[in-house]
Amino acid sequence: MSPLPLPVTLATACILSLVYLALVVRVGQGRFLHKVSLGDGGNPDMLVRMRTHANFAEYVPLILILMGLIETSNGNPIILTVIGVLLIISRILHALGMPRPAPNVQRASGAGGTMLLLAILALWGLFLVITA
Numbered sequence: 001m002s003p004l005p006l007p008v009t010l011a012t013a014c015i016l017s018l019v020y021l022a023l024v025v026r027v028g029q030g031r032f033l034h035k036v037s038l039g040d041g042g043n044p045d046m047l048v049r050m051r052t053h054a055n056f057a058e059y060v061p062l063i064l065i066l067m068g069l070i071e072t073s074n075g076n077p078i079i080l081t082v083i084g085v086l087l088i089i090s091r092i093l094h095a096l097g098m099p100r101p102a103p104n105v106q107r108a109s110g111a112g113g114t115m116l117l118l119a120i121l122a123l124w125g126l127f128l129v130i131t132a
Contacts, residue, residue, distance in 0.1 A: 008077050009068040012084030023053040052098040059114050066121035073128050090114045
């Protein structure tokens with residue numbers, strides 16, 4: 001057992017924090033480029049940048065909480081690691097796909113992958129509760 005509590009969740013959260021930071025920087029760059037200090041200013045590029053950032057902030061925290069709770073409950077660390085890697089890939093794909101016209105594979109794969117992982121973790125957590 002690792003002397004570090006929740007090593008899988010911590011590693012996943014750290015990598016996702018760097019992705020999040022890149023999204024924050026993109027919003028800031030857009031604000032400078034388009035001279036928009038608040039909201040999207042009616043600019044479609046700003047709207048995409050902001051929604052990419054917001055979508056990340058809407059999904060990732062809950063998934064990390066579920067991962068941490070499952071890891072605390074002695075969830076299989078290999079499965080959790082795979083989920084963490086898939087989450088990182090899904091969020092990057094979603095971010096890359098957002099500025100592209102719909103339909104596009106990156107956005108759909110990223111969003112679908114994120115929702116699938118959320119469902120898997122929710123069901124896994126419920127299974128742990130029911131079987132405890």
